[in-house]
Amino acid sequence: LAKTTQPISMDSYEGQEVNITCSHNNIATNDYITWYQQFPSQGPRFIIQGYKTKVTNEVASLFIPADRKSSTLSLPRVSLSDTAVYYCLVPSLYSGGGADGLTFGKGTHLIIQP
């Protein structure tokens, strides 16, 4: 059973703000929400991580509502180089050592046009 749900694809244009929303209805109290970016022939790259409310770094912002059942990655003023696949993860480690939420799913294919 997939732990996160996000759109398969999105299109936008250079200079626009792009918002990608991820659903994670079964998020646990101790879980963090993490977003990764992947370009072809490369490993995923960490973008941002948050627990609640809003987190901002030099690349993106992450908005998390109070119930934490969803999150929105916001990319300001995108450029052609932001064309990539974006993954939302909610990784968990069990006290016994097992891991959950580490499969990335299909992600969101973001295509930026001139």
Next chain:
Amino acid sequence: GAGVSQSPRYKVAKRGQDVALRCDPISGHVSLFWYQQALGQGPEFLTYFQNEAQLDKSGLPSDRFFAERPEGSVSTLKIQRTQQEDSAVYLCASTPGAVGDNEQFFGPGTRLTVL
């Protein structure tokens, strides 16, 4: 500093051959993860180590897949009697501590093609 490295970057194997894929995590990183990424799909979790202990191997697709990290640093993913469905990119990632609140640092992957 050096990131996660993987070798070889590309591997072609004939069906039935055994292969070994190496991952060198960032020095000092406690946790190490292996993923399999098929064409057009996202990375799928295979297994996870904390130091030398393999804490989760629930994602390994069959008993032909085996991973080890004997000294808590370098890890090897071994695939015995390779099959065509094993063709994929194998990604390794490491984190300084437990994964829950740590970003994973990924290597470039090893692209395995089984003929």
